[in-house]
Amino acid sequence: MAILEVKNLHKSFGKTEVLKGIDFSLEEGEVLSIIGSSGSGKTTLLRCLNSLEFADRGTITVAGESIFDSSVDLKARSEKTLREKRLYFGLVFQSFNLFPQYSVLENITLAPKLLKKATNEEIEKTALELIDSVGLSEKINNYPCELSGGQQQRVAIARALALKPQILCFDEPTSALDPELTGEVLKVIKSLADKNMTMIVVTHEMSFAHDVSDKVIFMDSGVIAESGSNEILTNPQSQRLKAFLNAFGK
Amino acid sequence: MNTFLIVLEALNVGFLQTLKLFAVTLIGAIPLGLIISFGSMSKFKPLSVLVKTFVWIIRGTPLMLQLLIVYYFPGLVLNNPIWGSGESGRFIAASIAFILNYACYFSEIFRGGIQGVPVGQKEAGQVLGLSKSQIFFKITLLQMIKRIVPPMSNEIITLVKDTSLSRIIALQEVIWAGQSFMKGAQGISGQIWPLFFTGIYYLLFSGILTIIFNKLEKKLSYFKT
Numbered sequence: 462m463a464i465l466e467v468k469n470l471h472k473s474f475g476k477t478e479v480l481k482g483i484d485f486s487l488e489e490g491e492v493l494s495i496i497g498s499s500g501s502g503k504t505t506l507l508r509c510l511n512s513l514e515f516a517d518r519g520t521i522t523v524a525g526e527s528i529f530d531s532s533v534d535l536k537a538r539s540e541k542t543l544r545e546k547r548l549y550f551g552l553v554f555q556s557f558n559l560f561p562q563y564s565v566l567e568n569i570t571l572a573p574k575l576l577k578k579a580t581n582e583e584i585e586k587t588a589l590e591l592i593d594s595v596g597l598s599e600k601i602n603n604y605p606c607e608l609s610g611g612q613q614q615r616v617a618i619a620r621a622l623a624l625k626p627q628i629l630c631f632d633e634p635t636s637a638l639d640p641e642l643t644g645e646v647l648k649v650i651k652s653l654a655d656k657n658m659t660m661i662v663v664t665h666e667m668s669f670a671h672d673v674s675d676k677v678i679f680m681d682s683g684v685i686a687e688s689g690s691n692e693i694l695t696n697p698q699s700q701r702l703k704a705f706l707n708a709f710g711k
Numbered sequence: 712m713n714t715f716l717i718v719l720e721a722l723n724v725g726f727l728q729t730l731k732l733f734a735v736t737l738i739g740a741i742p743l744g745l746i747i748s749f750g751s752m753s754k755f756k757p758l759s760v761l762v763k764t765f766v767w768i769i770r771g772t773p774l775m776l777q778l779l780i781v782y783y784f785p786g787l788v789l790n791n792p793i794w795g796s797g798e799s800g801r802f803i804a805a806s807i808a809f810i811l812n813y814a815c816y817f818s819e820i821f822r823g824g825i826q827g828v829p830v831g832q833k834e835a836g837q838v839l840g841l842s843k844s845q846i847f848f849k850i851t852l853l854q855m856i857k858r859i860v861p862p863m864s865n866e867i868i869t870l871v872k873d874t875s876l877s878r879i880i881a882l883q884e885v886i887w888a889g890q891s892f893m894k895g896a897q898g899i900s901g902q903i904w905p906l907f908f909t910g911i912y913y914l915l916f917s918g919i920l921t922i923i924f925n926k927l928e929k930k931l932s933y934f935k936t
Contacts, residue, residue, distance in 0.1 A: 511838050540842065548840045558835035561934040562853045572839035575849065606935040624839060 462525070464489040464659055465628055470519035472505055479505045480516065481683040487628070487676065490657035494670035494691075497680035498705060503663045506680070507630050510661070511552045512543060523549045523627055551626030555633040557613040559605040559620070565592065566601040569620045578624070591619040595649050611642030615649055622653075629653070631662045647673075667694060667709050679705065717897055718905045725888025726912045732805055732874045732884065737867070739810035744817030751822060769815040774808065775876050781808040782880040798883055805877040809870075816866055824859040825851065828936070857931040864924035868917050885909045 463486035472480040479502045487493050495503045508514040510521060512529070521529040528546045559568050569588040574581060592601055595615040605613055614634055621629055631650065635643035647669050653660060654673045664670055670677060671694045679687040679702045687699045697703045750762035769777070782804040786792030794800030828851050836846035875886045889906035892899045 513834055513837060544840045544842065547838055550838070552838040554831060554835065556831055558829075558831040560832065560835070560850055561936050562857075571849065572836075572841060575845050576840055604934050620839070 463487060464524050466520075466522040467510075468520045468522075470506070470509060470516045470521070472502075472509060472514060472516045479683055480509070483519070483683075483685060485676075485678060485685065485688065487659065487661070489659055491675040492654045492658075492660045492662065492673050493676045493678065494674040495661065495663045495678045495680060496665070496667070496670060496694075496705070497686075501680040502683045503680050504632055507552065507632050507661065507663055510628075510630060511550045512547050513552075548624055549627050551621035551624060551629040553614070553617050553621050553629070553631045553634050555636050557605075557610070557617045557637070559613055559616055561605050564602050564604055565597060565608070565616050568605070568616055569623045572620075573623050576624075584623075588619070588623055591622055592616075594652075595619050596645075609642060610638045611645045614638065614646045618646075618649055618653075628659045628661060631660065631664070633663050633665065635664070635666060665709075667706070670694060681705070714899060714902075717899065718892060718902075718908070721888045721891065721896065722885055722905065722909060722912065725883060725885035725909075728802070728882065729871075729874045729884040729912070730916075732802070732809060732877060732882070733871060735806045736809040736813050736870060736874075739806065740813035740817055743810060743814035745821055747814055747818035748821035748825065751818060752825070766815045766818060769812055770819075774812050774873060775879055777812055778805060778808045778876060778880055781805075781811075801877075801880050801882045805880060805882050809874070809877075813866070813870060817863070820859050820862045820866065821855070823862075824855040827858050828854045853931075854936045857934070857936055860924060860928050860931065864920070864928075867924075868920055871917050871920065872913055885912055 465487040467483055467485050470480050470483040471478070483502075483506060485493075495506065497503050505514060509516045509529070516529060516531060518531045519529070520527065520531070526546075526549070527533075528549060560571065563571060566585070566588055569591060570581075570584050573579065573584045573587075578584065579587070589598075589601070592598055595618060597612060597615055597619075600608060600612065600616075605616070608616065618629075618634075634650065635646050638646065643666065647666065650660070650662065651669075651673055662670070662673070671691045674691045677689060677691050677693050678685050679693065679697075679699075681701050687693055687697065687702045689698075693702065694706065697706055747762055747766065751759055751766065753759045753762070782794060782801065785794065794804045832850055832854065833846055836850050841849070874884060877884055878886045878890075881887065886906070886909055889909040892902040892905040894900060
């Protein structure tokens, strides 16, 4: 059974329809890349999955659990169940969004401690392991303003992982980085893929997408214009994807 | 020399009243200002319009006029002199006017501070499953405080000097005490220097506050927002 099933997702902002019926599914351990030009709805789709936006129509199901169902009145859902549903997903933002007043370690332990996920000792032990796995053991007591963008994004990944999400989403994780810093972040994402973490990556890094993805979705004007294995990146079928990849110089 | 000591003692008593009004205003206006700022940001339109109108009226009229209205309106218009005629009644009336006035100014600073925290901070808290109050108290609040320290220190130093406006309803603060020696208080009359000398009190006190706020700013400089 698929770990994630998205059916007929529609979302409008005012009169602009941003998502016009999105359907896809994802198996456990798979990596899905979502590509497409800006304004195609990629980020809105991720935000719907993470309940930062609510779709107007459609359903989202994770491991058989309904995350979103437009036939159920939104207001009938309590804040508590909403918070629980959010935890099925993790989200790494384009602009990192680390908490500036907390150290690297505190950024990672803050939410698990507030949500009482385990004892404080266990939470800190897990956090230190995560920091080690993203290669920042020497920076545990540093503050975000003392880190490079690449280091901040690696902390953000560790922070998302600390809550053990079923599916980890990345919203253009390297777009805010200097080119020489993207490699270190992509390496961390690749290592997660090697550990069979289920992930959805919105990205403009085509060679990376080809390298890491089991599935690729190409979005254009709010619809999935083409989808398939990573081969669609080297052998696109639709005219629109061909034109898009050409614009990337592929 | 003897005159100087008499004057100094009277000014000290007056300045104590100044300090009391200053402290009461801060204690009342900071929480009330926070409530007003939430009201003005409310998504419930009638509430936010009402609150914004109130802020407009208070910020759009002189504090001196507000002091006069709060003090004289109950007695002279409603025929119900709830403040009485003593110093304690004048102090309560002055406190109410100052708290309302400063709460409105503070509320705008707080609103700017809250809205100035990037929306990504709130969203990062949301995707980590935190509740609204956890996001406010654990993430937004300190970043907001860091942002509002400079404008708040400005406003609070202005408050030190604004307390002198309560002279208009004869609150016996330091200006009132200084002036009294022009009119024969304790057998001393025709002396203008005690009034001028009150400036030293304001200078010293605002100097101390400036040092405190600089320290606070430094303490919060370990992170950048």
